[in-house]
Structure formats: C-alpha cells, structure tokens
Amino acid sequence: MTSLLHISASPRGAASESLAIAETFLEVYRESHPGDAVETWNLWDEGALPPFGPDAAAAKMAVFAGADPEGDQAVAWRLAKETFARFAAADRYLFSVPMWNSGVPYILKQFIDVVSQPGMVFSFHPEHGYTGLLVGKKATVVYTSAVYGDGRPPSFGADFQVPFFGGWLRWAGITDIEEIYFRPNLAVADADPGRRAAHARARDVAKV
Template sequence: MTTTLLHLSASPRGEASESLAIARTFIDAFRAANPAASVDEWDLWDGTLPTFGPDGAGAKMRVFAGEEPVGPEDTAWHRARLAFERFAAADLYLFSLPMWNAGIPFIAKQFIDVVSQPGMVFDFDPEIGYTGLLGSRRAAVVYTSAVFGEGRPPAFGSDFQRPYFEDWLNWAGITDVSSITFRPNLAVADAEPGRVAAHDAARRAGAEFGRPSMRRAS
C-alpha cells in the first residue's frame, strides 16, 4: 500500500511565505527518503474548502441527536464529509501554519471546524467524553511567527497558535507530532541563522517522517 503525505498550507503568501518554504524543504527530504510515497498538496486558500455555517451547524446537531440531515443541511454535511474524506485518506500530515494575531489563520480554523465532526474526527460518549478517531496518523507542523518568540516580553505577543493546534491534534487522536519553528524577531534581528536552522530541522524531520521508528519530537 502506498503511503500518502498530505500537506495542508494555511499561508496565502505563496513564494513570500516562510512557512511554505520550510514545508517544501520538508517535502523534498521526505520524497528523497520515500520515493514510493505519494504527496498531496492542499492549499487551504484554493477555494475547495467548504464553509460551515448555519446549515452545517444544524446538520451537526441533527447527527448528534441521531437524526439524518435533510435539504440544505444535508448538502452542507455532504460537503463537510468530502473534505474530511480527503483529509482522512492520508497516512501522514504536514501542516504549515503562520501565526496570525497570536493564533492560526482563519482558513486553518475553518478547516478544523469543517472536518471536526462526530463519526469523522471524533466520537462522543456522555460517560467518557470525546474519543479521537485519527490515532493511526502522524503529523508534522511548521510554526512561524515574525515577532513572537519564546522568552520575549509580552509586548512581542502571545502564543495561541501552537498550544491550540496541538490540542486539536491530540483531541483528534494524533499524538505523534513533530514541530518545526521559525520565530525571528524581524524588527530587530538577523533572521538568517534561524531560517537556516529551521530548514535544517525540516530536512531532518522530512527524511525521518516515513520511518516506523519515529517518535514524538519538538
């Protein structure tokens, strides 16, 4: 069976994107180490990600109640399922996530809201709570931020990016997670040493990502 890596990009900046450049280094190393593997690229800004508004929310509540969505709610549910099926078809995930306003880009939150459905990403039991359904997968995440960085004063921002996203991954059952960070203070610092270090880390992680012996790293 062919292993599939799905790269989900949340940056709209194209060639100017630091997170996307680091992700490409990761993918190049992954392909070199796993020539038989397949790589699927999903630009979350390409228009294929459905919205999940009133009809979707209504469908979700019907499913929770053991009912079948109908009409516009059924259409919204079908679109969410198609997005989830593309996501679930992969064995390995790579996310490239720039920091926006201390968190993740809204398109990445939209992706989470679309695919995080009962019977898809999770099950729920009133006695034991949530159970993630994606525990057989692994993920690598590229986190970038232009100003925020570990150890910098509060005036340089807060991190609701990595804690939020890794909490969602764990909630979905994905606990084997590697992270690559590039957090230069572009206002005052030379970004090149950190950029080189991030690409080196991506190269190592990409080369190791398809190996069964991989363990959680940060």
C-alpha cells in the same frame, strides 16, 4: 502505499517562510520516501473548503441527536463529509501554520470546523467525553511567527497558535507529532541563523 498530505494555511506564496520550510521538508521527503504519494492542499484555493454556517451547524447537531440531516442541511453535511474524506485518506500530514494575531489563520480554523465532525474526527460518550478517531497517523507542523517568540516580553504577543493547533491534533487522536519552529523577531536584522536551523530540522524530520 503511504500518502503524505501537505495542508497549507499560508496565503503568501513565495514570500511565506512557513511554505519555504515546508518545501524543504517535501524535497527531502520525496528523496527519502520515493514510493510515497505526496499531495498539497492549499486551503486558500478557490473552492478548497465549503462554508460551515447555519445549515452545516444544524446538520452536525442533528447527527449528534441521532437524526439524519435533510434538505440544505443534508447538502452541507455531504460537503463536510467529502472534505473530511480527503483529509482522512492520508497517512501522514505536513501543516504549514503561520501565526496570525497570536493564533492561526482563519482559513485553518474553517478547515478544523468543517472536518471536526462526530463519527469522523471524534466520537463522544456522555460519561467519558471525546475520543479522537484519527489514531495511527503522523503529523509534522511548521510554526512560524514574525514577532512573537519564547522569552520575549508580553508586548511581543502571546502564543495561542501552538496550544490551539497542537491541542486539536491530539484531541483528534494524532499524537505522533513533530514540530518545526521559525520565530524571528522583525526588529532583529539577522534572522538567517534561525531560518537555517528550521530548514535543517525540516530535512532531519523528513528523512524519518
């Protein structure tokens, strides 16, 4: 059975444009792939992610050095492994990613920091560098922003959202990526054409 994991980085619930587009995708996906398992992981839910602080960072460096984490470091490492296992169990991903301050919400960065571990998301060779280990998986990413948009002047912001998150996916070995954009300008009264286009693209991508 193929499984799809929707990872939501938006805390805005029914007011979220990225979640609305994701729900359109999921509705069509379920119709088009009736045998697939679909799960949503809201990163804002209480307990959805473990912290990645001093113990976890020390555990990561211990593993890099070929050692086994001990004590509190071992606990932090176990939580990171459990989080990664939930993530890695899926065959396909849907990410809803609103733009925050030209980048991604901090909760999504926390998710990335927790799961991006040696032997899980990547391997490392001292001569050849990193190799992503999540090969063979597919991802669809819904990117939204309320002010920034292509062709707007710098006073409307910059895009560190897509280069960062898309770069992380490819670094992790996920190269089969579909992107859906909704980037209205808050100063523009009518955002409906762009909204309709984003939902239409979500329906098309979900059918494949």
